[in-house]
Amino acid sequence: MESDPRQAMAVDIQRVLIIGLPETGKTSFIQALDEVLKHPASAQDLCASGLAHDRSYIQSGKADFLAGKKLGRTLRPLENTSVELWFEHPPTGKRGRLHLPDKKGEIFRDQWVNRQWDKDYRLSLKGIAGALIFLRADEKPRNDERLGILAMEASKQGGTPRPWDIKAASAQVQLVDVLQFIIEYGGVPRPLRVAVLISAWDTVGNEGDLRPREPAKFLEREWSLLAQYVRANPQYFNSRIFGVSAYGGPPDALGPLLEQAPHERAWLVDGTETTRDLTRPLRWLLELH
Amino acid sequence: MLRCKLDNCPVAKDGRCLEGRGADCPNLLPEADVSATVAEAPKSAEVRNSLPTVLEPLPGRAPLDVAEARMFTQRGPSIVVALAGMPECGKTSLLARLHQMFQAGSVAGFDFAGSHTLPYFEELNWLATIESGVQQPTMKRSSSQFDNSFLHIAVQSIDNGTRTELLLNDITGETFEKAVASQVECDKLISLARADHLVVVVDGAALAELLLRHHHIEQTRDFLQRVLQSGQCGPQTALHILISKLDKLHGQEAVAVKMETESRARFGAAFGSINFWRIAARPMDGSLPTEERIGRLFASWVGTTHRYPMPILPVVPRSAWARDFCRYGI
Numbered sequence: 006m007e008s009d010p011r012q013a014m015a016v017d018i019q020r021v022l023i024i025g026l027p028e029t030g031k032t033s034f035i036q037a038l039d040e041v042l043k044h045p046a047s048a049q050d051l052c053a054s055g056l057a058h059d060r061s062y063i064q065s066g067k068a069d070f071l072a073g074k075k076l077g078r079t080l081r082p083l084e085n086t087s088v089e090l091w092f093e094h095p096p097t098g099k100r101g102r103l104h105l106p107d108k109k110g111e112i113f114r115d116q117w118v119n120r121q122w123d124k125d126y127r128l129s130l131k132g133i134a135g136a137l138i139f140l141r142a143d144e145k146p147r148n149d150e151r152l153g154i155l156a157m158e159a160s161k162q163g164g165t166p167r168p169w170d171i172k173a174a175s176a177q178v179q180l181v182d183v184l185q186f187i188i189e190y191g192g193v194p195r196p197l198r199v200a201v202l203i204s205a206w207d208t209v210g211n212e213g214d215l216r217p218r219e220p221a222k223f224l225e226r227e228w229s230l231l232a233q234y235v236r237a238n239p240q241y242f243n244s245r246i247f248g249v250s251a252y253g254g255p256p257d258a259l260g261p262l263l264e265q266a267p268h269e270r271a272w273l274v275d276g277t278e279t280t281r282d283l284t285r286p287l288r289w290l291l292e293l294h
Numbered sequence: 295m296l297r298c299k300l301d302n303c304p305v306a307k308d309g310r311c312l313e314g315r316g317a318d319c320p321n322l323l324p325e326a327d328v329s330a331t332v333a334e335a336p337k338s339a340e341v342r343n344s345l346p347t348v349l350e351p352l353p354g355r356a357p358l359d360v361a362e363a364r365m366f367t368q369r370g371p372s373i374v375v376a377l378a379g380m381p382e383c384g385k386t387s388l389l390a391r392l393h394q395m396f397q398a399g400s401v402a403g404f405d406f407a408g409s410h411t412l413p414y415f416e417e418l419n420w421l422a423t424i425e426s427g428v429q430q431p432t433m434k435r436s437s438s439q440f441d442n443s444f445l446h447i448a449v450q451s452i453d454n455g456t457r458t459e460l461l462l463n464d465i466t467g468e469t470f471e472k473a474v475a476s477q478v479e480c481d482k483l484i485s486l487a488r489a490d491h492l493v494v495v496v497d498g499a500a501l502a503e504l505l506l507r508h509h510h511i512e513q514t515r516d517f518l519q520r521v522l523q524s525g526q527c528g529p530q531t532a533l534h535i536l537i538s539k540l541d542k543l544h545g546q547e548a549v550a551v552k553m554e555t556e557s558r559a560r561f562g563a564a565f566g567s568i569n570f571w572r573i574a575a576r577p578m579d580g581s582l583p584t585e586e587r588i589g590r591l592f593a594s595w596v597g598t599t600h601r602y603p604m605p606i607l608p609v610v611p612r613s614a615w616a617r618d619f620c621r622y623g624i
Contacts, residue, residue, distance in 0.1 A: 116352060117413075120351060120352045120353070120354060120355045120413075121349045121350060121351050121352055122349065122350055122352060123347045123348070123349060123350075124347065124348040124349070124350050125347065125348070127350060146397075147394075147397045147398075148419070148420075148423040148424070148425045149423060149424045149425065150394060150419070150422050150423055150424070150431070151422055151423070151424055151428070151430075151431040152431075152576070152582060152583065153577075153580055153581065153582050154580050155424070156430075156431050156576070156577070156578050156580070157578065157579065157580040165427070166421055166426045166427050166428035166429075167425075167426050167427045169417050169420045169421075169426075171413055171416070171417070173420070173425055173426075174412075174413065174416040175397060175416060177397065178397070178412050178415075178416055181408075181409075181412065182354065182412045182413075185354075185408055185410075186352050190352065226399075229396075229397060229398055229399045229400075230396055230397045230406055233396070233399075233400060233405040233406040233407070234405075234406055234407065234408060236405060237405040237406065237407035237408075237448075237449075237450035237457075238407055238408065238450075
């Protein structure tokens with residue numbers, strides 16, 4: 006006999022925090038995950054067990070996502086942006102509700118800039134089961150220096166520099182600091198299971214691209230400060246690294262890929278393995294094997 | 295709200311003690327005095343109610359003051375490094391270079407394990423980035439406000455998993471000159487008494503200039519004499535004489551050798567150890583920074599202190615650890 010999902014959610018609420026600076030692919034992943042949960046690739050995969058009561062946030066961007074269009078940036082005044090996905094784990098029979106508070110990138114950037122956070126947000130961290138950390142494969146992890154030839158060429162010219170703006174700090178530095186806040190002041194379980202999701206993974210491995218094609222090696226080379234920080238604090242973090250392409254290709258330019266359904270386009274890289282199963286990071290976070 | 299007896303102390307503006315003493319500073323006015331001198335209008339109930347959320351402060355906006363730094367020294371193995379030298383000698387470039395090196399990878403066998411002063415590190419480096427729009431890389435000038443403040447980096451040894459907290463004290467060039475001129479000024483540098491390492495940076499470009507070199511060498515010598523005389527440094531301190539801007543020293547290496555030889559003869563026995571370095575943290579001649587040497591310098595800070603015996607940990611490779619978080623391989 007089928008049990009009522011509303012009863013299940015009362016006993017097994019799993020909350021996962023999403024962390025990431027603005028425009029790092031968080032919302033796209035949520036949309037893609039929603040599609041994958043509705044269309045699981047295999048009997049072992051997490052699947053949807055119904056529709057959450059409030060799907061207004063997911064619905065607001067659904068049409069664009071399904072059409073392969075780039076999603077608009079999450080608007081800050083829209084506070085009710087938490088996302089619930091009801092899931093079922095067929096191998097264990099476990100049902101529950103996955104709560105993805107779409108903590109917008111601006112919130113994390115504000116923590117870096119203003120050095121303060123909302124008390125309610127801090128309190129909400131205490132019960133999380135894990136965290137998804139988003140960064141983009143096509144984003145610059147640190148500011149470029151004028152070194153070597155660049156320093157020589159530059160010294161021959163003149164110009165007015167922009168004044169220091171803390172928002173312009175290196176992305177990986179900002180992200181590390183946000184993680185420090187969460188792990189040191191958030192009261193989260195330690196070690197916290199964190200899945201680092203490198204979005205826009207479809208931009209990796211093109212001709213002439215020398216960056217590693219394994220997500221963990223990519224992180225180590227390109228976002229080294231973050232990789233070191235997580236590795237050097239095993240008492241704080243238990244981590245795993247994934248590459249993800251929520252659209253399956255570049256949004257607004259999917260071309261023939263649009264023939265495929267969104268859940269068939271999305272893919273994920275785990276080590277050297279490529280899979281359509283976007284739920285894998287969540288299963289790892291929640292220890293659903 | 296905090297207030298200070300000293301007119302030029304910014305504590306009322308940003309909470310930073312001019313002398314870096316935090317809540318222990320004797321110049322702080324007690325609360326009663328504050329209320330007597332500052333008639334601050336109470337916030338109306340309406341204003342308070344309109345606040346949407348309760349915001350809690352997070353640390354790290356500025357370098358650590360002495361009280362904050364003390365918390366890190368109490369956590370576990372910690373090393374204090376004081377950097378001093380004439381104005382624009384390259385101290386800040388060295389600190390900024392270390393920050394950049396960790397952004398690119400592990401440094402000399404150490405992983406970055408955290409920092410509570412990341413915004414300030416980024417600010418130091420801003421005027422050397424392309425993003426700043428600067429045409430000629432330069433460095434933010436240090437403020438004497440932070441003479442008794444610390445930048446913080448925690449590192450973990452890749453070999454044995456030991457975590458070390460590093461506290462880096464950047465003494466401004468102006469203060470360096472004042473300290474040479476006056477014992478009173480030198481005594482205000484309270485971090486020196488706790489420093490495991492004193493790094494005196496000598497401007498390689500100045501050494502190459504006939505009109506500048508004698509002044510810079512003399513100032514360096516007098517500063518070392520001053521800190522020894524005061525007892526702030528001594529056998530408990532590892533001394534590093536570091537010639538910066540190596541790219542501008544070319545052709546004048548003999549001057550550097552002479553200065554190093556004389557310094558060893560004069561100060562070698564007075565400090566716990568004496569080390570000499572020549573680096574280029576931000577060369578302007580088209581060459582790249584001497585990162586390997588800077589890495590070795592960094593490793594010597596982490597691995598050496600004359601203040602207490604360094605614990606000898608078994609070297610168990612990370613790959614052999616039975617658990618991720620056990621450095622003993624248990």
